[in-house]
Amino acid sequence: MQDTSFQLGGIEFHSRLIVGTGKYRDFAETKAAVEASGAEIVTVAVRRVNITDRGKENLLDYLDPKRYQILPNTAGCFTADEAIRTCRLAREVGVGELVKLEVIGDNRTLFPDVAATIEAARVLVKEGFKVMPYVTDDPVTCLRLQEIGCVAVMPLAAPIGSGLGIRNPFNLAIIIEQAKVPVIVDAGVGTASDAAEAMEFGCDGVLMNTAIAGAKDPIAMARAMKLAVEAGRLAYRAGRIERKLYATASSPLTGLIG
Amino acid sequence: MLDSIATSITLNGDPYPLDADLPLTALLERLNMRRTRVAVEINHQIVPRARYDETTVRAGDHVEIINFVGGG
Numbered sequence: 001m002q003d004t005s006f007q008l009g010g011i012e013f014h015s016r017l018i019v020g021t022g023k024y025r026d027f028a029e030t031k032a033a034v035e036a037s038g039a040e041i042v043t044v045a046v047r048r049v050n051i052t053d054r055g056k057e058n059l060l061d062y063l064d065p066k067r068y069q070i071l072p073n074t075a076g077c078f079t080a081d082e083a084i085r086t087c088r089l090a091r092e093v094g095v096g097e098l099v100k101l102e103v104i105g106d107n108r109t110l111f112p113d114v115a116a117t118i119e120a121a122r123v124l125v126k127e128g129f130k131v132m133p134y135v136t137d138d139p140v141t142c143l144r145l146q147e148i149g150c151v152a153v154m155p156l157a158a159p160i161g162s163g164l165g166i167r168n169p170f171n172l173a174i175i176i177e178q179a180k181v182p183v184i185v186d187a188g189v190g191t192a193s194d195a196a197e198a199m200e201f202g203c204d205g206v207l208m209n210t211a212i213a214g215a216k217d218p219i220a221m222a223r224a225m226k227l228a229v230e231a232g233r234l235a236y237r238a239g240r241i242e243r244k245l246y247a248t249a250s251s252p253l254t255g256l257i258g
Numbered sequence: 259m260l261d262s263i264a265t266s267i268t269l270n271g272d273p274y275p276l277d278a279d280l281p282l283t284a285l286l287e288r289l290n291m292r293r294t295r296v297a298v299e300i301n302h303q304i305v306p307r308a309r310y311d312e313t314t315v316r317a318g319d320h321v322e323i324i325n326f327v328g329g330g
Contacts, residue, residue, distance in 0.1 A: 020330025030328060045329025048270040048322065049296060051289065058295045059326050075329050088304055089324050092297035160330070187330075209330030 001237060006204055008041075008182060009098055009130030009151040011069065015040045016199065017229040018071065018184065020209025024218065027062040033212055034063060036222035041069040043100055043207065045076070046090045070095035071132070074102050078113070080120035087124055099124065100154070100186075100207075102134040110160040110187075114141050118148065125149040134186050137167075139174040142183075152181050154207060157198065158188025161210040165194035169201065176202045192221075192228035199232025200240070265317035274321075282313040289323070296325050 006013045019039040024030040034042055042063055050056055063070070072090035074083040080103060087099045103120055105113030112135050124131045130151045135141050137155040145153050155175055158164035165188065166172060176183050182204035189195050189208045198206050206229055215221035266273045282305060286293055298305045299322040305313050315321060 021328040022330045024328060027328075043330055044326040046324050047327045049289075049291060049325045051270055051272070051274070051323075058292075059328060060295055070326065072326065073329055089297045089299060089322075090326075092304055092307060093324075093326065094294065094307065095326075207330075 001234065003233065003237065006182065008132065011096075011098070013040050013069070015226075015229075016205040016233055017195070017226055018043065018205055018207040019212060019222070019225075020207070021059060021063065022209050023213035027057060027059060029218060030059070031062040033218045033222040034068070036219045036226065037212065038226040039068075041071050041098075043071045043073050043209070046072050046074070046086050065095050069098060071098050071100050073100040074120075076104070077102065078104050078116075080116040080123070083116075083120045084123050087129055088127075091129070096130075097128055098130045098132065098151070100132050100134060101150075111156075112136055114138070117141075118144055121145055121148050121150055132184070137171045137175065139171060139178060142175045143178055146179060146181050150181060152184050152204075153179060154184045154186035156187040157185045157194065160187040161214075162188055163190030163194075163211060163214075164188055165190050166197055166201075169197075172198075172201055172203070189225075192224040195225050195228040196232035196235070199229055200236050202236050205229075267315060267317065268320045270322060276315065276317055279317070280315045282310045282315055285315050285321075286310070286323075291323065296323050298323050 006016055015038045017037055017039045018041040019034055019037045020043045021030050074086045077083040077086055083101055083103045101120055103113045103116040104110055114136060117133050121131050121133055125148055132152040132154055133145050133150055134154045142153040157166045184205040184207050185198040185203050186207040189211045195206045212218050212222045212225060266275050301320050
């Protein structure tokens with residue numbers, strides 16, 4: 001069953017799993033996990049260069065931007081201005097226009113500041129960025145971001161790093177039904193079945209970091225997530241059976257012995 | 259007389275000594291940074307990579323140099 005193409009800002013991708021690069025022991029482990037996940041897009045954070053430890057290796061030495069689409073994020077930004085500034089700087093590194101926009105509204109939940117996210121998205125789209133916003137699982141917000149010109153919407157499944165899985169499947173179903181741009185579940189995935197569930201709902205992709213990096217064996221979990229995303233996608237395209245309250249026999253009811 | 263006074267810039271939030279005006283490329287070399295891995299802002303203005311050669315860092319400048327690190 002040949003899958004349909006998956007495009008973000010005019011770039012075509014085959015893997016529907018996007019992975020983060022945070023919380024790994026070292027860059028070697030990051031690289032091994034990314035490879036095991038089969039991801040073609042990796043998120044990175046934008047931070048000040050460490051001036052005092054200049055011999056330090058660079059993440060891009062392990063994740064070749066020619067091989068991977070680097071997706072800079074605005075993690076840690078609490079205002080639209082900070083997020084816009086971060087995106088402008090990230091673009092100057094020269095890895096393209098795709099950015100993961102997140103403007104955090106609250107430190108404890110890391111839920112997005114929706115108003116600031118919309119404000120930042122508007123400016124960034126005008127400046128030619130291909131914006132992928134991390135948002136609350138709110139259908140109206142996702143509509144607004146789509147109208148502004150974001151190339152995807154990325155509703156959270158649950159709080160970042162919580163591993164709680166999809167907490168609001170009905171909102172997610174509405175978001176998917178309305179969307180004219182790819183819907184990518186971002187944040188909250190805990191294990192493989194959560195990723196498969198997101199894809200079975202009809203999401204176009206899943207973005208995760210902690211579920212892989214925080215697993216006891218991140219490399220094995222990366223592979224599990226790859227398989228889960230593929231399985232969920234295939235199940236969605238295959239078309240699941242209707243749910244029924246009572247049984248329907250699988251074996252013939254005729255030709256019974258006796 | 260001013261010339262003899264050691265001056266500095268603010269580099270990534272901290273004071274960084276600078277004896278004289280310095281081309282940005284020289285500063286990056288001094289810091290052992292590859293220009294393909296970083297982005298630079300001087301006094302809140304992004305410096306496009308194509309203009310590194312013609313850009314000078316002066317005493318009192320606020321310089322930010324960023325790179326990519328692991329993140330989700």
